[in-house]
Amino acid sequence: MDEADLRSIFSLNFKRFRARKGLSQEKIAEKMEISPNYLSDIESGEGWVSPFSLIKMANALGIEVFEMFKPHESVSEKVPQRL
Numbered sequence: 001m002d003e004a005d006l007r008s009i010f011s012l013n014f015k016r017f018r019a020r021k022g023l024s025q026e027k028i029a030e031k032m033e034i035s036p037n038y039l040s041d042i043e044s045g046e047g048w049v050s051p052f053s054l055i056k057m058a059n060a061l062g063i064e065v066f067e068m069f070k071p072h073e074s075v076s077e078k079v080p081q082r083l
Contacts (some may be wrong), residue, residue: 006069007045013068015043017061031060 018028029039034053041047049057058065 004045007048009071010068011043011045013070013072014057014061017063017068021061023061028057028060032056 018025021028023031025039025043026036029036032039032053033056038047042049054065054068058068
């Protein structure tokens with residue numbers, strides 16, 4: 001895993017959790033007290049977060065910080081391979 005992989009996992013998870021909460025980028029940016037443009041950069045993987053912002057993100061979403069870095073199985077990983 002490299003930095004690009006970590007950013008990809010993080011941005012995908014953040015978008016997923018934000019969508020589950022039904023929050024727009026503007027609304028979550030307001031809760032975090034950051035600009036919507038900065039949040040957009042984070043979600044696209046172009047921006048990165050400070051530890052302080054990371055905690056604010058997790059709190060705004062009602063999740064633990066580690067959950068944003070947890071890789072999720074793809075559908076193909078859940079289906080047993082036939083030999």
